[in-house]
Amino acid sequence: NIIIFVNPNPDKRQRFFNFFKNEWCNIKEFKSLSPIEIKSFIKKKFDNIKISDHEMTFFIDKVGSDLYQITSEIDKLKEYCTVHNIDTITTDLIEKVSF
Numbered sequence: 001n002i003i004i005f006v007n008p009n010p011d012k013r014q015r016f017f018n019f020f021k022n023e024w025c026n027i028k029e030f031k032s033l034s035p036i037e038i039k040s041f042i043k044k045k046f047d048n049i050k051i052s053d054h055e056m057t058f059f060i061d062k063v064g065s066d067l068y069q070i071t072s073e074i075d076k077l078k079e080y081c082t083v084h085n086i087d088t089i090t091t092d093l094i095e096k097v098s099f
Contacts, residue, residue: 038065045074049081051089058091062098073098 010017010029020027033041039056051059063073077089080097 032065033067035060035065038067038070041067042070042074045071046078046089049078049087049089055089055091055094059089059094059098062094 012018038060039053042056042059043051059073060070063069077093077097080093081087081089086093
């Protein structure tokens with residue numbers, strides 16, 4: 001059985017956490033990515049489309065740090081760039097396509 005609990009700020013002193021911490025449970029914690037790791041993720045996802053550091057910062061500020069949302073918005077931008085034959089992401093393009 002797999003049970004997933006999501007809590008952005010878990011308190012490890014709580015009885016609930018300690019109940020699952022015994023021998024028969026395997027606890028995995030997934031930390032949020034740092035801003036540098038998020039930028040690296042974005043750069044990898046854009047493949048052959050160029051995006052500068054300034055545009056990545058603007059993109060993260062607009063979209064947020066949720067990787068699912070980032071991936072969804074990158075897919076929209078990539079598709080727009082493919083259809084319109086664009087090879088560089090600009091702030092105007094991010095403003096136009098992403099929300």
